[in-house]
Amino acid sequence: MVYVACEGESTEPDYLRYLNEEFGDGDGGMRRPFRVQPVYRKNGMTPSEVVAAVQEAASEDEAWALFDRDQWDDIPQAVAAAAASGVELAFSHPSFDLWLLLHFQPFGGAQSGSSKLMIEKLRQAKGATAFRTYDKRADKGLGGARRDALRGREGDAVAHARRLVAACAHGGCTPGRAWTEPVGRDIEQWSPQAWASRSGHTPECPILHRDPSTDVWRLLVTLGIQGAAN
Numbered sequence: 001m002v003y004v005a006c007e008g009e010s011t012e013p014d015y016l017r018y019l020n021e022e023f024g025d026g027d028g029g030m031r032r033p034f035r036v037q038p039v040y041r042k043n044g045m046t047p048s049e050v051v052a053a054v055q056e057a058a059s060e061d062e063a064w065a066l067f068d069r070d071q072w073d074d075i076p077q078a079v080a081a082a083a084a085s086g087v088e089l090a091f092s093h094p095s096f097d098l099w100l101l102l103h104f105q106p107f108g109g110a111q112s113g114s115s116k117l118m119i120e121k122l123r124q125a126k127g128a129t130a131f132r133t134y135d136k137r138a139d140k141g142l143g144g145a146r147r148d149a150l151r152g153r154e155g156d157a158v159a160h161a162r163r164l165v166a167a168c169a170h171g172g173c174t175p176g177r178a179w180t181e182p183v184g185r186d187i188e189q190w191s192p193q194a195w196a197s198r199s200g201h202t203p204e205c206p207i208l209h210r211d212p213s214t215d216v217w218r219l220l221v222t223l224g225i226q227g228a229a230n
């Protein structure tokens with residue numbers, strides 16, 4: 001059982017339920033079964049609230065905090081709280097929509113915290129017809145047709161996300177350094193910088209400068225859904 005708390009109340013919980021339904025039973029071979037428990041609130045949470053909510057829900061179990069750059073400024077506090085309690089980070093800059101887009105195409109170029117271009121690209125992406133109306137009239141759910149569109153593309157998404165680590169403007173960041181083994185929650189104290197470098201970015205690469213980037217790939221590899229080398 002893995003607890004994953006998310007900032008949003010629609011897209012991310014839907015995505016986590018999709019992971020359960022699509023991959024949660026394992027494949028009877030190399031891939032082990034898992035169960036993700038989404039933790040979210042109506043009207044969403046700030047990054048700090050996400051970390052606090054998952055600490056409470058998960059107790060001593062594996063816990064992840066999924067949040068975005070785009071709206072909030074309490075990210076340093078959220079990272080520090082996560083580091084102090086062994087809550088894994090799945091940070092996206094500018095937003096989770098980048099992770100969805102990477103299923104369909106590679107992406108590069110700083111977005112300065114705006115998801116606008118990301119969403120436009122997602123709506124127009126080849127193979128993403130089901131996303132044509134994404135985020136129109138608050139339609140950010142991941143229902144049947146959108147799941148169908150994502151299905152089978154997780155390997156591409158992981159590869160594209162890893163490429164963004166290697167392309168980080170800070171330099172020295174590399175996906176080969178990323179940690180993809182779960183750690184216990186009773187860990188030794190990590191500094192926030194060291195904890196945030198589990199993504200493959202160097203400890204000196206400020207999390208708010210990782211533009212664009214998304215760590216969600218690390219959740220998929222940790223769950224055994226996808227191999228890291230791709």
Ligand SMILES: [Zn+2]
Nearest residue numbers: 168173201205
């Ligand atoms: Zn970096």
